[in-house]
Each structure stands twice: as structure tokens, then as C-alpha cells.
Amino acid sequence: MSELAGVARAWGWAEDQLSPLAGGLINQTYAVREHGVPTAVLQRVHPVFGGEVNLDIEAVTAHLAAKGMTTPRLVRTLAGEPWIVAGGRVWRALSWVDGVTVHTVPDPSWATAGGELLGRFHRAVADLAHDYHFARAGVHDTAGHLATLAVHVAAGGDPEWVELGREIAAQASDLPPLPQTAARHCHGDLKISNLLFHTEPVRGVCLVDLDTVGKSTMAFELGDAMRSWCNPRGEDTGGVRFDLEIFGAAIRGFRSVADALLTADERTAIVLGTETVTVELAARFCVDVFRDDYFGWDASRFPSRRAHNLVRARGQLALAQAIRAVRSDALEIVHG
Numbered sequence: 001m002s003e004l005a006g007v008a009r010a011w012g013w014a015e016d017q018l019s020p021l022a023g024g025l026i027n028q029t030y031a032v033r034e035h036g037v038p039t040a041v042l043q044r045v046h047p048v049f050g051g052e053v054n055l056d057i058e059a060v061t062a063h064l065a066a067k068g069m070t071t072p073r074l075v076r077t078l079a080g081e082p083w084i085v086a087g088g089r090v091w092r093a094l095s096w097v098d099g100v101t102v103h104t105v106p107d108p109s110w111a112t113a114g115g116e117l118l119g120r121f122h123r124a125v126a127d128l129a130h131d132y133h134f135a136r137a138g139v140h141d142t143a144g145h146l147a148t149l150a151v152h153v154a155a156g157g158d159p160e161w162v163e164l165g166r167e168i169a170a171q172a173s174d175l176p177p178l179p180q181t182a183a184r185h186c187h188g189d190l191k192i193s194n195l196l197f198h199t200e201p202v203r204g205v206c207l208v209d210l211d212t213v214g215k216s217t218m219a220f221e222l223g224d225a226m227r228s229w230c231n232p233r234g235e236d237t238g239g240v241r242f243d244l245e246i247f248g249a250a251i252r253g254f255r256s257v258a259d260a261l262l263t264a265d266e267r268t269a270i271v272l273g274t275e276t277v278t279v280e281l282a283a284r285f286c287v288d289v290f291r292d293d294y295f296g297w298d299a300s301r302f303p304s305r306r307a308h309n310l311v312r313a314r315g316q317l318a319l320a321q322a323i324r325a326v327r328s329d330a331l332e333i334v335h336g
């Protein structure tokens with residue numbers, strides 16, 4: 001019996017009920033069908049996440065469901081386990097939710113619908129009481145990533161890398177400090193492909209990819225979302241831009257549902273957070289230009305990991321500069 005068949009059997013499923021879902025970046029995801037109708041996803045979870053993360057997902061999604069929100073729920077095995085380990089890897093199942101996945105924001109109406117969904121999520125979790133079993137270390141340690149980059153720049157290397165590292169450091173030093181704001185329950189990875197939508201009319205259905213749930217701040221939660229949503233051409237093309245229309249549409253959607261949640265400092269933090277996470281990501285890509293040991297890369301488009309990371313680091317730096325250029329407009333959108 002194949003490993004996959006053995007895993008599926010723990011939930012009472014046969015291998016021929018499974019089909020791989022394309023498009024996932026981190027987890028290996030299979031749709032599970034009963035009489036041809038999808039009922040669940042079976043996922044081999046990326047090794048950075050411990051199995052206990054599933055207890056956090058269970059707690060957050062139970063709270064969402066109790067508030068009447070649509071959400072995937074953890075499906076336990078026939079033996080009642082929240083996850084199993086096979087081949088040294090964590091596997092878990094979640095109930096299926098029908099919806100459309102997009103990898104870039106098609107137009108501002110999707111940003112508004114997505115923003116409304118984030119608003120509903122944040123309203124729903126605002127009164128959740130849960131201590132997380134699993135937390136990833138070092139996420140959004142902006143100062144730490146910049147310090148690592150500074151060490152590499154000081155040690156020297158290819159002049160092109162050193163120059164880029166200096167430019168990223170200069171961009172970072174232009175950033176006002178993030179206002180200190182309360183930790184909230186957050187999704188933690190709100191790229192647009194982690195929202196399911198219905199179309200005609202466009203409406204956000206639910207959030208998926210819940211492994212990163214945990215306590216964070218609006219600065220990182222919405223900042224990272226806006227960094228990716230508002231740069232519809234993606235991370236590794238020459239042509240990055242920050243689309244203020246998408247930003248405005250998304251924030252309008254969020255505020256139409258959850259405006260009362262936000263403090264004045266959190267509003268400012270959304271804008272500065274967008275800039276901060278962008279500079280942070282530029283620094284991380286640039287560190288990997290020096291180290292050449294971390295990020296995956298596309299060998300069909302680039303001659304080396306370094307070449308891919310150089311393009312990504314330059315792209316995020318250009319994006320940070322583009323956000324800086326519209327900072328005051330973006331502040332008006334969050335405060336106005």
C-alpha cells in the first residue's frame with residue numbers, strides 16, 4: 001500500500017477518492033471526493049509547522065463557526081486523532097468549502113470583497129480566548145533581518161549585492177517606527193490565494209491555509225496582505241507597482257465591516273506595516289543572495305537561486321519605494 005493510501009485509510013478514505021489540488025505553495029493538498037463531490041481536503045503540512053498547530057486551527061475555526069461564519073473545520077481520523085504522522089510528516093484533513101481561488105487580485109471589486117471578509121474574520125475573533133499551542137519563531141523580526149543583512153554588507157562580497165544591501169538599509173532607515181498596538185488573533189498569511197470567493201457577485205467566503213494563526217498585530221496582518229494584494233504582477237517580475245486603487249478598495253471593504261475595531265494607531269500601523277513588511281522581505285531575499293541557502297527558486301526562469309533572489313530583492317525594494325511615494329495618500333485612506 002502506498003503511503004498516501006495508508007494516510008487516507010486513517011480517515012476511512014480510499015486512495016482513488018483523492019486528487020492533488022494544484023496551486024498550493026507550502027502544503028501538499030488533495031481534494032477528497034465522495035461519489036464525485038468534494039467533501040474535504042487532506043494535507044501534508046509543511047515541516048515548519050508542528051502537529052499541534054491543528055489544535056489552534058480547531059479552536060479558531062470552532063469560534064468562527066459558532067459566530068455563524070463559513071470556515072473549514074478540522075476533520076478527525078476514525079480513531080479521533082486531530083492529525084497523524086506518516087513518513088515523518090504531519091497529515092490532517094479539513095472540511096471542504098466551495099469557492100474560487102485567485103492568485104492575483106483581478107480588480108478592485110475583489111479587493112473590497114476580500115477586505116470585507118478580513119473584517120468579518122477580525123470581528124469574529126476579537127473576543128476569542130485561546131492560548132496557542134504552536135508559534136513560529138522569528139516571523140516579522142524586521143530588526144533581526146535588517147541586522148543580519150548589515151552583517152553581510154559589512155563583511156563585503158559581490159559589489160552588486162553590497163550596493164543592493166545598502167539601498168535596502170537606507171530604505172529601512174527612512175521608516176518611522178511602527179506604533180505599538182495590541183496583539184490580536186490573526187490569520188498570519190493573508191495572500192489573496194488564501195481567501196475563497198464566490199463570484200457574481202464577488203463575495204469573500206472564508207479564509208483557508210490556517211497554519212499561521214496566532215497573535216500578531218494589524219500592522220503585520222493587513223500590511224502583509226496589502227503588500228501582496230496591491231502588487232498584482234507578483235514578487236519576481238521586473239514590473240512591480242503599488243496599486244493604490246486596490247489598497248483603497250480593500251481598506252474600504254475592511255472598514256465597512258470592522259472600522260470600530262481599529263484604533264488610530266492601528267490605522268497608521270496598517271500603512272507603515274505595509275512598508276515595513278516589504279522592506280523586511282527585501283532584506284530577507286537580499287540576505288539569501290549572500291547566503292544562497294534558503295528560498296526556493298524557479299530553475300525554469302532563472303539560472304540560479306541567487307539570480308532569482310536578486311530579482312525578488314530588487315522587486316521588493318522598488319515596491320517599498322512605491323509605497324513610500326504614496327504613504328500620505330494611504331494614510332488618508334485608513335484615517336479618512
Ligand SMILES: Nc1ncnc2c1ncn2[C@@H]1O[C@H](COP(=O)(O)OP(=O)(O)O)[C@@H](O)[C@H]1O
Nearest residue numbers: 024025026027072094095096097101193208209
Ligand atoms: N478547506 C478547503 N476547501 C476547499 N479548498 C481548499 C481548502 N483548503 C485549501 N483549499 C484549496 O487548496 C489550495 C492550497 O491550500 P492551502 O491550505 O492554501 O495550502 P498552501 O499552504 O500550499 O498554499 C487553496 O488555495 C485552496 O484553493
Ligand SMILES: [Mg+2]
Nearest residue numbers: 025193194209
Ligand atoms: Mg495557501
